Structures are given as structure tokens and as C-alpha cells.
Amino acid sequence: MKRFLLFVFINFFIVSTVFAQEKSNVEVVIPKAEEVKTQKTKELIYFPVPFIPVLKDLEYQAEKSALLRTGKILTGMLVFRGNYKPNSLIEFYKVQMKNHGWEEIGAFSSKVTFIAYKRPEGTAFISISQGWYYTELRIVVILNQLEE
Numbered sequence: 001m002k003r004f005l006l007f008v009f010i011n012f013f014i015v016s017t018v019f020a021q022e023k024s025n026v027e028v029v030i031p032k033a034e035e036v037k038t039q040k041t042k043e044l045i046y047f048p049v050p051f052i053p054v055l056k057d058l059e060y061q062a063e064k065s066a067l068l069r070t071g072k073i074l075t076g077m078l079v080f081r082g083n084y085k086p087n088s089l090i091e092f093y094k095v096q097m098k099n100h101g102w103e104e105i106g107a108f109s110s111k112v113t114f115i116a117y118k119r120p121e122g123t124a125f126i127s128i129s130q131g132w133y134y135t136e137l138r139i140v141v142i143l144n145q146l147e148e
Contacts (some may be wrong), residue, residue, distance in 0.1 A: 045096075048078055049141050052124055053096045058082040058137060073144045080137040086113060089128045089137060097126070121145055 045053040048060075049067065058080035067076035082089075090113055097104070102117035102124065112129040122143035129136050 049074060049139070050143060051100045051102065051119065051121070052139055052141065053100065054078075054080060054137075054139070055082065055084075055092070058084075061136075067141075073142075075142045076140075078139045078141075080139075081131070081134040082137070084135045086128050086130050086135050089135060090115070093126050093128075097124070 044056060046056055048054055059082060061079040061081060064079040065077060067074060067078070093115060094104070097115075097117050102119050105116045105118050105123075107113070107115040112127055115126045117124045117126070122141065124142075125138075125140040127136075127138040127140070129138075
């Protein structure tokens, strides 16, 4: 398990270092909701970043979140809070990420559940933890080849 975490963080560091050497403009992006195509889920979820759904009643934590866009690369972390049981959010992401083309590549659980996903455009990490009065969701994303 420690090797997996070390592997993930080393890869994140290497990718960040490689992309930091590019001479592109860096733009801070504020997530905007996108319309969901099916009427059935329109009231439940939105997409602050491509391919990753978020339940609308989760509260966005702007002071803990940041997204950076460098050319066709989008990376950063989004943090949300809500009144959900951690197991409910875990099941939601296991189903929804698969439905949106993500492949689960690893997971572990202790006080925090951490699930890693990949798809051709990049990687995403979902972290879910229980607080005293809320459950916290963290989405770390590294996507490339996105249309500008």
C-alpha cells in the first residue's frame, strides 16, 4: 500500500515538473457547471471538470480548491463537503466514474478512502473522508489533450 502511494506521488511530482518546464501561459480556472444531457440526472449532478461528476448538493470549498490550465493541460484539486455517508459517496464514484469512461487503477481505505482512476486524457484521484459534521470529497485531476 505504501509503495502504491509512493508511486502515485512520485508520478504526480514528475508530471508536475515536466509540465512546469513548458513556456505556456498558466491560467487559474474557476469551475463552472456544465449541463448534463439526461433529464433524469440533471437535478443531481454537474461537471466542474470534464468527465468527473459532482453531486449538486455538495458544498464547494473554494478556499481549499485550485485548478490550473496550461495550454491543453488541466490540473488541480477540488474540495467539497456534504451530509453524505462516506460509503454512499464511494459507491457513487465507483459507478459514475466507470460510466464516464474511467478505469479504476487502485484504491485503499483507512480513515480516508482513496481511489485512483485513469482514462486516455489523464488521471484522477478521489479522496473521501468523514469529518465531525460532514463528509469531505477531494478530487485531484490531471487531464491533457483538452480542447481550449
